[in-house]
Amino acid sequence: MLLLRSAGSKQVFRFDNVGLRYGIGPEVLRDLNFRVEPRSFQYLTGPSGAGKTSLLRLLFLSIRPSRGLISIFGRDSSTLGQTDLPRIRRRIGVVFQDFRLLDHLTTYENVALALRVVGKPESRYRADVVELLNWVGLGERINAYPPVLSGGEKQRAAIARAVIGHPEILLADEPTGNVDPSMSRRLLRLFIELNRLGTSVVIATHDVDLMQRFPARTMALEDGRIEIHD
């Protein structure tokens, strides 16, 4: 039985005239207007410095826009209070470019962290975590610590942590940036499988080969502006 939640008919994200500047500097993102629909799959691409990471930071509520409206799961992000943020973030899975695994926790504990923070007892999630680690090919590495994992293994552990809480959207920042081509194809198949199971996916990448191999909606950032190619 599929246990992933459905985001329903509301857009996962809606950006209306969003602009972002840091301090008193120039706008790094300007006039962004786009939607991320439930169960959709898209790439976020653009040259270095185009603003991909800034846009991802806006998407996972790490920063607030300088202007415009960001709606997330039907709610205006500017109205979200301190207590709302954790609940919203639990519906978003994030895979960081640098993985951000905690070195003093095992692979199993890193992945289980997302369930531990919501107060679930280990007896209720142990089987799910082990099953997911098997699913991403880390079944034999559950008790290994991140420093001894390869780049690809860390990447899959980070992805497993991002999806274990059944997020409605997965944001991945250069998820194939540190792995060889065969591993990047393998990881992309994992994202496609997750999308097939109901999760919206946004992958920030500039791996052209990858995008050609698995064509999908593309949001191209150029000089702070976005262009959508459906």
Added chain:
Amino acid sequence: MTDTPIRTPGLRLFPGRGRRRRSAGPSPIVPVNSIAGNALMTVVAIMSFLACITVGAVTLVQDAAQNWQADIRREVTVQIIPREGVDVAASVEQAIAIATATPGVGNVHALSEAENMALLEPWLGLGIDIAELPVPRLIVISINDPDVVDFDALAVALGAVDGASLDDHRRWTDRLRSMANVSVVVGFVVLALVFAATVLSVVFATRGAMAGNQQIVSVLHFIGAEDGFVAGEFQRHFLLLGLKGGLAGAALAAVLFAVVSIGMASLGDGPEGAQISALFGSFSVGPTGYFGALGVAFAIGVLTAITSRLTVFRYLGQVE
């Protein structure tokens, strides 16, 4: 890494079954061993040691002062001053009769000339004819129960006797009481300073730990941890550190109390031992001191936990 297919068990992504992991509980989210943590534990141990020493010293002084007061209150003295026209012997008899008839009074003993001479010998030397000197006669009254004796009434009654006056040592006991109270107040001030220093140390250490564990805080945030959860993890970490440090300091202080007590006891009945014994009684801290030290250790542990929790909340508020 080979490009082997990722196993996908159909649509059952999370089927609720899987291989059992090792049964040990999950690791703490905040790493247990860190240089900052060990340094904080050492600081807390030192603070706890100082606080326990203060508690021990206060109880020692308070016990000694109470012992002195109790000893002094169990004896009063009547002086019969040999003035002209005063029949000292008759006055002594009268005073003894009044004292003996007073409720709560035990033994009443008029010092003989030989006993008076022995008292004065350190100042006047040997071979002095005391009869030629206007030395007052002393009557020592032992008190069975200081709470029963009405010292004011006794003083009034003795006032009617020619040349007699009562010295109930009230001035001394008042001074001792004041000294004991001051020592307790000073002790509490020192304790408060030690606690304040501990709080500040914990604040700095917590902020340092938060900065050192920024990635942990950041990851916890992005996977949806509430501030209360993050604060709870750091609080648990610092509670353990505080308790370990606090108990280590208290244990060290308890060992010191025991060693000093044994050392003083070993002086025995020699002159040094007699002096110490006169000042501090048995020089033993007693159960109050030991339980106080234990209480201080737990108080420092809890204080550390509360301080870290508040510091974490403030830090998270700034980060957000």
